[in-house]
Amino acid sequence: MEAARFEVKPYPEMWESLDMDVPRFDKARQMLGEVYGKMFMSQPNRPEKMAYFDDMISEIFGRRIQEMIDVKKEGRPIVGTFCVYIPEEVVVAAGGVCVGLCGGSPGSIPDAEKILPRNICPMVKSAFGFKVGKICPYFQVVDFVYGETTCDAKKKTWEILDRLVPTHVMEIPQMKNARDKTLWFEEVKDFKTKVEEVCQKTISTDDLAAAIKVINNKRRALQRLTKVRASSPAPISGKDALLIEQIAFYDEPVRFAEKVNELCDELEERARNGEGVIDSSAPRVMVSGTPMALPNWKVHNLIEAAGAVVVNEESCIGTRYFKDLIDENKSTMDEQLDALTDRYMKIDCSCFTPNYERIDQILKEYKDSNAQGILHYSLQFCHTYNIEEIKVREACEKEGIPYLSIESDYSPEDVGQLQTRIEAFLEQIRG
Numbered sequence: 197m198e199a200a201r202f203e204v205k206p207y208p209e210m211w212e213s214l215d216m217d218v219p220r221f222d223k224a225r226q227m228l229g230e231v232y233g234k235m236f237m238s239q240p241n242r243p244e245k246m247a248y249f250d251d252m253i254s255e256i257f258g259r260r261i262q263e264m265i266d267v268k269k270e271g272r273p274i275v276g277t278f279c280v281y282i283p284e285e286v287v288v289a290a291g292g293v294c295v296g297l298c299g300g301s302p303g304s305i306p307d308a309e310k311i312l313p314r315n316i317c318p319m320v321k322s323a324f325g326f327k328v329g330k331i332c333p334y335f336q337v338v339d340f341v342y343g344e345t346t347c348d349a350k351k352k353t354w355e356i357l358d359r360l361v362p363t364h365v366m367e368i369p370q371m372k373n374a375r376d377k378t379l380w381f382e383e384v385k386d387f388k389t390k391v392e393e394v395c396q397k398t399i400s401t402d403d404l405a406a407a408i409k410v411i412n413n414k415r416r417a418l419q420r421l422t423k424v425r426a427s428s429p430a431p432i433s434g435k436d437a438l439l440i441e442q443i444a445f446y447d448e449p450v451r452f453a454e455k456v457n458e459l460c461d462e463l464e465e466r467a468r469n470g471e472g473v474i475d476s477s478a479p480r481v482m483v484s485g486t487p488m489a490l491p492n493w494k495v496h497n498l499i500e501a502a503g504a505v506v507v508n509e510e511s512c513i514g515t516r517y518f519k520d521l522i523d524e525n526k527s528t529m530d531e532q533l534d535a536l537t538d539r540y541m542k543i544d545c546s547c548f549t550p551n552y553e554r555i556d557q558i559l560k561e562y563k564d565s566n567a568q569g570i571l572h573y574s575l576q577f578c579h580t581y582n583i584e585e586i587k588v589r590e591a592c593e594k595e596g597i598p599y600l601s602i603e604s605d606y607s608p609e610d611v612g613q614l615q616t617r618i619e620a621f622l623e624q625i626r627g
């Protein structure tokens with residue numbers, strides 16, 4: 197597939213049936229295809245197995261949506277989520293689909309700003325705007341959404357979003373003491389009950405055990421991808437790796453894991469042969485911070501356009517999503533849910549206090565990925581990541597790690613300024 201010919205395929209009749217604003221969405225579809233063609237298809241020496249992920253983007257508003265419509269017709273649940281704390285294993289155990297609805301596009305923000313305040317995180321505004329403007333087929337196909345209480349912008353938005361789509365909320369505690377675990381465990385149980393209500397099916401221990409294996413395997417495949425990126429020269433670009441991490445929130449999990457593993461076979465072969473997408477002298481950057489929801493490729497694009505390569509994402513669309521697995525050897529439902537809660541409690545989001553684990557994890561990933569510098573990325577108005585950045589910076593100073601912190605949104609306005617700062621940062625790494 198050449199850059200000029202890349203197309204995100206149109207499915208106007210299907211979108212009409214989902215009550216979407218079809219003319220407007222069709223323009224967004226065309227733009228996404230153009231941007232994708234320029235940004236991804238023009239990369240030199242791409243792994244052949246990226247073809248599956250290109251095809252996934254080409255069909256992202258069509259074939260994948262049709263698959264979800266088919267699941268729904270069978271009475272199985274489609275659940276939309278906005279955070280990696282919502283346990284997708286429970287939805288998969290019910291035979292359903294869990295889909296990430298975080299917004300990564302500036303196009304829907306004006307819709308949100310007609311209702312929500314302007315000075316909140318762009319991820320929340322983008323997601324909310326997709327529903328208000330009826331310009332996201334995933335939002336239109338879900339049975340219900342499950343929000344959480346991780347940040348103020350989100351938890352208050354759920355109250356307003358509930359007017360447009362049934363919205364339930366999981367209370368995520370802000371500390372990790374024994375009593376917080378008790379609360380969390382109860383919240384996970386409530387989530388299971390809600391999913392069971394929608395699909396009118398009781399989830400058995402066998403169902404949950406199978407689902408835990410499926411999602412563990414998806415996470416294992418992503419761990420394998422992360423590991424091979426530590427090779428020098430880098431066998432895959434950071435943009436392609438980020439894309440795969442983003443697709444993890446949309447694709448069917450068994451197929452996705454299979455395709456990531458096929459890609460890893462190719463990348464490991466490249467690593468053995470000393471082949472890469474860029475010369476081994478290119479600066480290697482680790483990106484840490486807030487998640488980058490599809491199609492937020494801004495920072496990776498700037499870093500790689502400046503001649504460096506991104507080798508790791510310490511983020512929820514990155515290692516925070518897949519670094520921990522669930523114990524597969526539990527037999528009763530309570531034991532399984534307890535193991536599941538334990539795994540989810542290991543996620544080191546900045547919404548927790550204290551959150552020392554994240555700093556240790558960043559330093560570990562920096563070493564494991566053979567990175568040469570850390571770029572901390574925080575979305576505008578994300579207070580927890582913006583403030584936790586102080587500790588990340590201090591840790592990098594202590595360890596002598598080249599470091600750059602940026603705060604950005606989805607608009608192209610700061611691209612010039614970011615480019616200058618990123619180039620100076622890369623010069624620092626080059627020494």
Ligand code: SF4
Nearest residue numbers: 278279280346512545
């Ligand atoms: S950054 Fe925190 S709130 Fe956002 S998806 Fe990750 S865990 Fe959830």
Ligand code: SF4
Nearest residue numbers: 317319347486575578
């Ligand atoms: S990036 Fe920060 S402010 Fe935005 S939704 Fe996530 S936790 Fe909330």
